[in-house]
Amino acid sequence: MPEMDVDQWPRVGVLLREWRRRRRLSQLDLALLADTSTRHLSCVETGRSRPSRTMVLRLADALEVPLRERNTLLLAADYAPAYRESDLDDAGMAQIRAALDMMLTAHEPYPAVVVDRWWNVVTGNGAMSVLMTGIPPEVLVPRPNVFRLTLHPEGLATRLANAGEVRALLLERLLRQVQATGDAQLRALYEEVCRYPAPAEQETVRADAAAARPGPIQVPLRMRVPGGELSLFSTMATFGAPADVTLSELAIELFYPLDEFTAEALRAAAAAAAGQ
Numbered sequence: 001m002p003e004m005d006v007d008q009w010p011r012v013g014v015l016l017r018e019w020r021r022r023r024r025l026s027q028l029d030l031a032l033l034a035d036t037s038t039r040h041l042s043c044v045e046t047g048r049s050r051p052s053r054t055m056v057l058r059l060a061d062a063l064e065v066p067l068r069e070r071n072t073l074l075l076a077a078d079y080a081p082a083y084r085e086s087d088l089d090d091a092g093m094a095q096i097r098a099a100l101d102m103m104l105t106a107h108e109p110y111p112a113v114v115v116d117r118w119w120n121v122v123t124g125n126g127a128m129s130v131l132m133t134g135i136p137p138e139v140l141v142p143r144p145n146v147f148r149l150t151l152h153p154e155g156l157a158t159r160l161a162n163a164g165e166v167r168a169l170l171l172e173r174l175l176r177q178v179q180a181t182g183d184a185q186l187r188a189l190y191e192e193v194c195r196y197p198a199p200a201e202q203e204t205v206r207a208d209a210a211a212a213r214p215g216p217i218q219v220p221l222r223m224r225v226p227g228g229e230l231s232l233f234s235t236m237a238t239f240g241a242p243a244d245v246t247l248s249e250l251a252i253e254l255f256y257p258l259d260e261f262t263a264e265a266l267r268a269a270a271a272a273a274a275g276q
Contacts, residue, residue, distance in 0.1 A: 010047030012056065012076035017045045019063045022182060033062035053079045066117070066181065067248040085245035088122065096239075096247060103237075103252055109270030110255050111232075117249035118185050119146040119174075130230070130269055131156060131223070131255075146253070147174060151193045161222040161229055163199035169219045220258050230265060231258040 020030050027045075031038045036055065043049035044059075051059070056077050060070040071081035086093050104112045104125035111131055113124035121144040124132075132149070139152045147170060150156045157163045171194060178186045217233040224230075232255045242248035257263035 012051065012073055013045040013047045015073055015076055016059055019065055022180065023063055030062060034058045051077055057082060067245045083243060083245050088246060107254055109266045110257065112252060112254045114250060114252050115146055118189060121146065126273060127266060127270060130266065147189060147193045151196050153197055157199055159224050161224055165219045166221060167198060215258060217258060225265065228261050230262045232256065232262060233258055
C-alpha cells in the first residue's frame with residue numbers, strides 16, 4: 001500500500017474552505033447541510049483531521065461543487081476520483097451524441113448550439129449560420145466561443161441593434177459564473193472580453209427603461225438583417241444527474257423568435273439553405 005501524503009490533508013481543507021466562502025456559508029451552515037459537526041468541519045478545514053471519502057463527497061454535494069472540482073477535492077484528500085471524464089467521441093457517449101443531434105435537428109429552423117463549461121462551441125445546428133454569417137476567421141480561433149462571437153468588435157456585436165444591453169447582460173452573467181466557480185479559464189475569458197471596446201451606441205441601461213420595454217424578455221438579442229430586425233431570446237438546457245465530467249459541463253442554448261417577422265425570416269433562411 002503506497003505511503004499516504006499527509007500534506008494533502010491541509011490542501012483539501014483549504015479547498016473546502018474556499019468553496020464554503022464562495023457559497024457564502026458559515027461553518028455552521030455547511031455542517032447542517034452536510035449532517036456533520038462544526039468541530040469536525042473546522043478540523044478538516046485546518047488540516048487537523050483527514051475527511052473520509054464519503055465526507056468529502058457529502059461536503060462537495062452540499063456546496064454544489066461541479067464534478068470536475070469534486071475529483072480535485074478527492075485527489076487533494078488522497079482518494080481516487082469518483083467521476084470519469086469521457087471524450088464526446090467515445091463509444092460510451094454514443095447515446096449522448098444522438099440525443100444532442102436530435103435536439104439540435106428538432107429545433108430547426110431556429111438556432112441551437114451546444115457549449116462546454118467555458119462557453120466554447122461544441123456543435124450547433126444549421127440555423128446557427130444566421131448568427132455566424134460574416135464572423136471573420138480570427139474570431140473563431142482557437143475555438144468558437146459564445147462570448148467572443150457575441151462581444152468581439154468584429155463579431156456579432158456589429159449587427160446588434162442593442163449591443164450595449166447585450167454586452168452588459170453577458171458580462172454580468174459571466175462575472176457571476178466566475179465568482180461562483182473560481183474557474184481560472186473563465187476569469188481569463190472575462191478579462192479578455194471586458195477589454196473589447198464597447199459599442200459606439202452603448203446604451204445606458206436603466207431598470208425603469210427595461211421595465212417599460214414591451215414584451216416578456218428584458219434583453220432580447222436584436223440583430224439587424226436586410227429588411228428588418230430579428231428579435232430572439234434563448235433558454236438553456238443541461239443533462240440531469242450526470243455521472244461524467246464532460247456530460248456535466250455541456251449545455252444546450254436554444255434560440256426562439258420573439259415576433260412573427262423573426263420566425264418567418266428564420267423559416268425562409270432554412271428553406272433557402274435546403275434548396276442550395
